[in-house]
Amino acid sequence: MLLNLIAGHDEKDTTSVDRPKIDYTKALKNDVKGLKIGVPKEFFGEGINQEVKEALEKSIEVYKNLGAKIEEFSLDVANYALATYYIIACAEASSNLGRFDGIRYTYRTPEFKNLKELYKKSRSEGFGDEVKRRIILGTYVLSSGYYDAYYKKAQQVRTLVMNEFNKGFENYDIILTPTSPTVAFDIGSKSNNPLEMYLADICTVSVNIAGLPGISIPCGVDKEGMPIGMQLIGNKFCEEIILNAAYTFEQAVKFRENHKPEFKK
Amino acid sequence: MSRENYEKIIGLEVHSELSTKTKIFCSCPTEFGAAPNTHTCPICMGMPGTLPVLNEKVVEYAVKAGLATNCEIARDSKNDRKNYFYPDLPKAYQISQYDKPLCEHGYVEIETEEGKKKIRLTRIHIEEDAGKLNHDEFGGGSLVDLNRAGVPLIEIVSEPDLRSSEEVEKYLKKLKSILEYIEVSDCKMQEGSFRADVNVSVRKKGETKLGTRTEMKNMNSFRSITRAIEYEVDRQIDILEDGGTIEQETLRWDDVSGKTFSMRDKEDAQDYRYFPDPDLVAINLSEEYIENIKNNLPELPESRKQRYLEEYKLSEKDANIITSSKYLSDLFEEASKICNNPKAVNNWIISDISRILNETEMEPIEIPFDSKQLGKLVVLIDNGTISSSIGKKVLTELFENPRDPEEIIKEKGWIQISDEGAIKEIVLKILETNPQSIADYKGGKDKALGFLVGQAMKETKGKANPQMLNKMFLEELNK
Numbered sequence A: 001m002l003l004n005l006i007a008g009h010d011e012k013d014t015t016s017v018d019r020p021k022i023d024y025t026k027a028l029k030n031d032v033k034g035l036k037i038g039v040p041k042e043f044f045g046e047g048i049n050q051e052v053k054e055a056l057e058k059s060i061e062v063y064k065n066l067g068a069k070i071e072e073f074s075l076d077v078a079n080y081a082l083a084t085y086y087i088i089a090c091a092e093a094s095s096n097l098g099r100f101d102g103i104r105y106t107y108r109t110p111e112f113k114n115l116k117e118l119y120k121k122s123r124s125e126g127f128g129d130e131v132k133r134r135i136i137l138g139t140y141v142l143s144s145g146y147y148d149a150y151y152k153k154a155q156q157v158r159t160l161v162m163n164e165f166n167k168g169f170e171n172y173d174i175i176l177t178p179t180s181p182t183v184a185f186d187i188g189s190k191s192n193n194p195l196e197m198y199l200a201d202i203c204t205v206s207v208n209i210a211g212l213p214g215i216s217i218p219c220g221v222d223k224e225g226m227p228i229g230m231q232l233i234g235n236k237f238c239e240e241i242i243l244n245a246a247y248t249f250e251q252a253v254k255f256r257e258n259h260k261p262e263f264k265k
Numbered sequence B: 001m002s003r004e005n006y007e008k009i010i011g012l013e014v015h016s017e018l019s020t021k022t023k024i025f026c027s028c029p030t031e032f033g034a035a036p037n038t039h040t041c042p043i044c045m046g047m048p049g050t051l052p053v054l055n056e057k058v059v060e061y062a063v064k065a066g067l068a069t070n071c072e073i074a075r076d077s078k079n080d081r082k083n084y085f086y087p088d089l090p091k092a093y094q095i096s097q098y099d100k101p102l103c104e105h106g107y108v109e110i111e112t113e114e115g116k117k118k119i120r121l122t123r124i125h126i127e128e129d130a131g132k133l134n135h136d137e138f139g140g141g142s143l144v145d146l147n148r149a150g151v152p153l154i155e156i157v158s159e160p161d162l163r164s165s166e167e168v169e170k171y172l173k174k175l176k177s178i179l180e181y182i183e184v185s186d187c188k189m190q191e192g193s194f195r196a197d198v199n200v201s202v203r204k205k206g207e208t209k210l211g212t213r214t215e216m217k218n219m220n221s222f223r224s225i226t227r228a229i230e231y232e233v234d235r236q237i238d239i240l241e242d243g244g245t246i247e248q249e250t251l252r253w254d255d256v257s258g259k260t261f262s263m264r265d266k267e268d269a270q271d272y273r274y275f276p277d278p279d280l281v282a283i284n285l286s287e288e289y290i291e292n293i294k295n296n297l298p299e300l301p302e303s304r305k306q307r308y309l310e311e312y313k314l315s316e317k318d319a320n321i322i323t324s325s326k327y328l329s330d331l332f333e334e335a336s337k338i339c340n341n342p343k344a345v346n347n348w349i350i351s352d353i354s355r356i357l358n359e360t361e362m363e364p365i366e367i368p369f370d371s372k373q374l375g376k377l378v379v380l381i382d383n384g385t386i387s388s389s390i391g392k393k394v395l396t397e398l399f400e401n402p403r404d405p406e407e408i409i410k411e412k413g414w415i416q417i418s419d420e421g422a423i424k425e426i427v428l429k430i431l432e433t434n435p436q437s438i439a440d441y442k443g444g445k446d447k448a449l450g451f452l453v454g455q456a457m458k459e460t461k462g463k464a465n466p467q468m469l470n471k472m473f474l475e476e477l478n479k
């Protein structure tokens, strides 16, 4: 429903693409017979939690039984995509967040001697640790002398990642991966190890970097009842295909009826 | 070693506001002089979550400027972010162009004593202007006015090809007139819509390596630019002569003290962290688009000048003065059409109008009367309604309170006395009161006639027709 509303060209956003609108509710056919699904083996290798892996394997069986054609293939982009994502996203964030300088927007420090101090104190006091970390990282990769090695390189790698995905879509309608290599961790439990925290995004950022549509749906729970996610990635503007595949899967496993959400105390 | 042994090397970065109706990335008006922050919207105020949309007119105007200055036009260009903190910059970055400017490798020709000289242009790119800080008269702080934020600019960067402040002035005037002719900028220096950053260095004559340069920011009058260059050149030569070295730094020119002051040095040099603006798409121009603009480019000053030399037989010097400004040039052509006397219009512009502009430090664009009124003035003189000395008074009146010249002379009672009876009456009266002059004239002193005419003019407050006076005095004296 929301997608139906936001789809299409926005004349106030020149980066949006002008294409005919599609009614996505008509895409939900509850049928995946003949659908070609590619499963990149690199996404199931090192670092993946055993329970997550088993849940995904079961889901793949579900698709097989529904008549989809499943095939394993090689798509070695995740590590590059993760690095690329953090360089580009932090660079943009460092620039986008510049406006929160205490002049017009956001918090202003109560005491300052001059303009420089107003900026320094407002931004040091106003931003949280993770935001500061990203601003510093982003500022670094855009600095003169480092731009070519980081930001520019990241944009080039981004093109490579896109090309790899394109190759995959020559053979498959959908690429199936875990949403995250592990189940959700407790809030704050990895604040001291941002790298490990960033690794949790490894499966999803590839999609953002490549500019592809993806959908994440629950496909199981671990021993403690934490939900496990499956990600379906489609080619550019193939939202209909992944929506239908997700819908068909849900109708088959009735996940929601079998698993009531539980919250940790 | 004396100053003559040094060569001045000057390069300019000129910022010129484009006269598009709306701003570069939103639809706010660009008009100057509105109440603070009334020409703003979420986009030009840099509200979080807003997105810029490039105004196509800005690209068109910049391409026009590029073509008029012999530049190559980029088929593939883009917008980049220049990141820095300043209160007049609400997003903390300026959207500009970094490594792919719209126009490159052009030149502008100026006339020097040694003949024509080409000043090479490195590039012309588009960018948004920043807001303005108004230093608060009440509370000691500064208030931000964002009306100017997002007004489109072109930055025209020259190579260090200029060798004197005279050349700089000629170059700026030429550039200004080109931009006026192609109607992309009104170049009002006082409003800051045409301003320059001036880079100055010196080196000993014969040397090929460039010296360290200093940069003076945001200069907006020819006079201060000339003074600042002279001052800065002297300062640099003094330092070198004393065995010192020039620091690369940004300077502020102070008009009152006539000195430059350091704003920030190289250590403080900002890293602008340029990168392509992810909110905007590449600017791709087709051959057809560029060709179309090229074919519709208005007549440039150089070709207008040639036309004036041939069509109106103006002197080279006069043609140069008139074509240096599009406004003067338009005034000349339109007024000439009305009165059919281009020679007279030329004289008015070259002498009286130019003099008044100089005295009042007014720019041609600020001339308050129009070509119709000037044309009418010439007609009134040509048909004998007023004398040319009354014409000068009418011109002064036109500058002060422009209206129909016919109305002015009626209102002021300046209509020339050309009635034979009335003139005769005056002549007789003057002769009666000046018997000595009559005697002088009869004694062979021709000068006496001039004196009598002068007296008659004085009597009529300049309204009597001088030719008729002359004629009638002669008649009476030779009786």
Ligand SMILES: [Zn+2]
Binding pocket: B023, B026, B027, B028, B039, B040, B041, B042, B043, B044, B045, B150
């Ligand atoms: Zn606006």
